[in-house]
Amino acid sequence: MLDAFVSAAGYMVGNPMSFLLIIFSVVWGIVFGAVPGLTGIVGVALLIPFTFAFDPTEGMLLLGGVYVGSTFGGSISAILFNTPGSPEAACTSLDGYPMAKRGEAGKALGIALAASAVGGIFGTLVLMFAAPPLARLALEFGPAEYFALAVLGITAIASIGGGSLIKGLIAGLLGLAVALIGLDPLTGVARFTFGNMMLLTGVSFIAAIIGIFALAEVLQRFADGPPKGEQMAQVSTQLPSLAEFLATKVTLLRSSVIGTVIGALPGVGATTAAFISYSEAFRWSKRPELFGKGSPEGIAAPEAGNNSAVGGSMIPLLALGIPGSATTAVMIGGLTIHGIVPGPMLMQNNSDLVYSVFIGMLLANVLMLVFGLRAARLFAVVLKAPYQLVGPAIVVLCMTGVFALNNNVSDVAVMLVFGGVGFFLKSYGLPVASFIIGLVLGPIAEVSLRQGLILADYDMMALVTRPIAGTLLLLSALSLVYGIWGKLRRPPSDGPGNAQPEAS
Amino acid sequence: MTQLARHHLRAAVAVAAAVLTAAPALAADYPSRTVEVIHQYGPGGGTDRFIRAIAEPMQEATGQSFVPISIAGGGGVPAYVTFLQRPANGYTLVSLSPDDVINHALGRIDLTQVLPLVRIQYDQGLLLVSKDSELKSLDDVLAAEAASPGGLKVGVTGSAGFDDALIGLFNEKAGTELATVPFGAAEMVSNTLGGHLDMMYEEYGPTRGLIESGDLIPLVLFSDERLAELPDVPTAKELGYDVTLGRWRGFGIKPDTDAAELETLVSLFRDAAADEGYKKVEAESALQYRSEFMGPEEFQTFLDKEIETYSQIMNQLGY
Incomplete structure (x- = not known):
């Protein structure tokens, strides 16, 4: 392994082009992540034709850098404009934007950037040193385990809204209900599509979150009238002080571990990692009441989670040749076009390539710190403009971005509808976080439960008695009971009628 | 922000132009811009990769891009519906496969609304x-x-x-x-x-x-015969179970597309399917054995037969 490492390092030093490519790809990735609707997947897919001009190793460095850059990039627009540029950044909006609104945009971006780098480097180190055992662990995860994991995340919906149990449940169940729209994933029967062919794919997640966050925020701001003294003009991107950074160290570590493991699971990626990291950070936080109002932990958790999922999702790609996420699926396409067979033999047959990618991803994470600051400053200039100009510009950008995603007008319609949904949720004080968690984790829970039941010949006990699944389900149940008990003991302050036991 | 994006876009366009202007143009004025190929599978999947691979020699020949547009999910119906909503101007193709035939057999889509253009791959x-x-x-x-x-x-x-x-x-x-x-x-x-x-x-x-x-x-x-890559793996047929169905991949276009443009496209695809680079990609997936290039007429005959086959199978399966 050391030989391979040294040889790969030698290759990179003897090939200055590779450094240029990494710099280019990180910047490219940050931009694609930050501009709503462009997303990292599109960034990677667009670059695949250009990798023909390079050798496979350079090509993979290019794609890996974009992946790293775009996962952070999404948080810039999520924090500054409440407009998650890509799905994995949706969670970062929940606390990043409130903090920015307080006038601490610089601190929010700094936390996001530092957490991204920590998560990204953690994920890459695990990828370098523990890919084969972690790939084997991922294989232990069958449908029952996916289901239990999703349930663990979903149990947070009741409590995460920072107050009302019932409001959390309403929002979460609405999210779960919206996730049912589309073709039944197992039997192919249309559900709640009302004869509309384009709804068969289900509600496009990216269109929905852009509507819920960005459009609803613009509506809200215009509904509220001119801002009363809230200023974001001061947006220097200072990294958080060491003390502030150390305050989130437990969250960072927990989220990095969660992100890496979830990233390593095929079929679920950075978005799921971000949300589960967020709900776990909330569950274990000493100050859960700050979540949704600009909690530093609420920014650090999803960013460490989604960036460590980048390294994690490379694990099954390099160890088994199967993609751990949608972006790595595109990367596999890039590899095969170069005549490289992705599979367990890759590490032996192409060790130079694999280890160069490791080094490249570490470098990309460091470069991200450098360029992330610059990019954030560039984006933040927009905040100096009056909101009467910025608001409409955000709407236009969201519409074009969502359209460009699939050249599909119906996605734009979905976004507009969800702008209304977001506005409605806010007006009634229903927590957006719960709604989105239902939307993200609902389909995973549904599909894996039904797959698991088919595999177990519809024996429910066989599902819950599996060690990993059983443990996760038990944890969910305990935390639910604990949460409700806590609510009953100290009723939240924001209104009567919150602590009703029948809501469980 | 938009400035930065535009800057990158411009750089990308410049690189693309530099790469592509080296090749001679085949047709006078078609294609004069990007041709989109709508498919119902995920990015990075078999069909997506196939389109990217066959597009390579075509881009070299025309200087224009042929890009896959993935509209995944919904059993393939949304991809097909999106295709139908596009104008018949020769710049939108749709990928065709047995999944579309099955959708047709189940009454979810109507394949008579598409002109089968070329069939290229036949997998096993x-x-x-x-x-x-x-x-x-x-x-x-x-x-x-x-x-x-x-x-x-x-x-x-x-x-x-x-x-x-x-x-x-x-x-x-x-x-x-x-x-x-x-x-x-x-x-x-x-x-x-x-x-x-x-x-x-x-x-x-x-x-x-x-x-x-x-x-x-x-x-x-x-399949009908064993693969040279897997000489020890028997076919179902030789074991006595006559199942040789395979996934094939081809393209369709709007029926009222200009005839000259159809000619150009078919000949572009014919050349691309015979291209050395593409052949190599095909061989990596052992796709060279059953893949036989089919033009519009042959493909239509083949498609009609497939519709018959799958209608019967889906009927038997109780769909």
Whole structure:
């Protein structure tokens, strides 16, 4: 392994082009992540034709850098404009934007950037040193385990809204209900599509979150009238002080571990990692009441989670040749076009390539710190403009971005509808976080439960008695009971009628 | 922000132009801009990769891009509907495969609204097990099924699609009751390797790495003849079960497209399918054996026959 490492390092030093490519790809990735609707997947897919001009190793460095850059990039627009540029950044909006609104945009971006780098480097180190055992662990995860994991995340919906149990449940169940729209994933029967062919794919997640966050925020701001003294003009991107950074160290570590493991699971990626990291950070936080109002932990958790999922999702790609996420699926396409067979033999047959990618991803994470600051400053200039100009510009950008995603007008319609949904949720004080968690984790829970039941010949006990699944389900149940008990003991302050036991 | 994006876009366009202007133009004014190819599968999947690979020589010949547009999900209907909404100006193609034929047979879409243009690939699939599986041959599968019918679970991709039709046809011929469970392509592999699924159905290309490393063992091939790459894997046909269905890949276009443009496209595809670089990509997935280029007339005849075949199969399967 050391030989391979040294040889790969030698290759990179003897090939200055590779450094240029990494710099280019990180910047490219940050931009694609930050501009709503462009997303990292599109960034990677667009670059695949250009990798023909390079050798496979350079090509993979290019794609890996974009992946790293775009996962952070999404948080810039999520924090500054409440407009998650890509799905994995949706969670970062929940606390990043409130903090920015307080006038601490610089601190929010700094936390996001530092957490991204920590998560990204953690994920890459695990990828370098523990890919084969972690790939084997991922294989232990069958449908029952996916289901239990999703349930663990979903149990947070009741409590995460920072107050009302019932409001959390309403929002979460609405999210779960919206996730049912589309073709039944197992039997192919249309559900709640009302004869509309384009709804068969289900509600496009990216269109929905852009509507819920960005459009609803613009509506809200215009509904509220001119801002009363809230200023974001001061947006220097200072990294958080060491003390502030150390305050989130437990969250960072927990989220990095969660992100890496979830990233390593095929079929679920950075978005799921971000949300589960967020709900776990909330569950274990000493100050859960700050979540949704600009909690530093609420920014650090999803960013460490989604960036460590980048390294994690490379694990099954390099160890088994199967993609751990949608972006790595595109990367596999890039590899095969170069005549490289992705599979367990890759590490032996192409060790130079694999280890160069490791080094490249570490470098990309460091470069991200450098360029992330610059990019954030560039984006933040927009905040100096009056909101009467910025608001409409955000709407236009969201519409074009969502359209460009699939050249599909119906996605734009979905976004507009969800702008209304977001506005409605806010007006009634229903927590957006719960709604989105239902939307993200609902389909995973549904599909894996039904797959698991088919595999177990519809024996429910066989599902819950599996060690990993059983443990996760038990944890969910305990935390639910604990949460409700806590609510009953100290009723939240924001209104009567919150602590009703029948809501469980 | 937009400035930065525009800057990159401009740089990308400049690079693309520099690369592409080197090639001579084939047709006078068509194609004069990007041609989009709508397909119903995920980015990075077999069809997406196929389009990118066949597009390479075509881009060299024309200087224009041919880009895959993935509209995944919904059993392929949204992709097809999107195609139908596009104008018949020669700049939108749709990928065609047995999944579309099945959708037609089930009445979800109407294939008479599309003109079959060219058929290029004809793949062949395998039943695969994990190396730790107790099933070592098709005989083991049949014995296990005889002992407890419906006990074995086969991972497939898509619901009520091509994979289901093939397994259903095999069940019919072999008297088994293999149950299919739909998964995403990657989860299907991890669930098979992890022992959660008994078997999986997949083509050779995507599983080649895992077959070569010995992690996945192919039990049976669905084709007319054995593959040179897998000389020890018997075909279902030689074992007495006549199932040779395979996934083919081709393209369709709006029927009222300009005739001269159709000519140009067909000849572009014909040249691209014979291109050395593309042939290499094809050979990596053992696709060269059954793939035979078909122009519009041949493809139409082939398609009509496929519609008949799959209508009958889906009928038998009770859809």
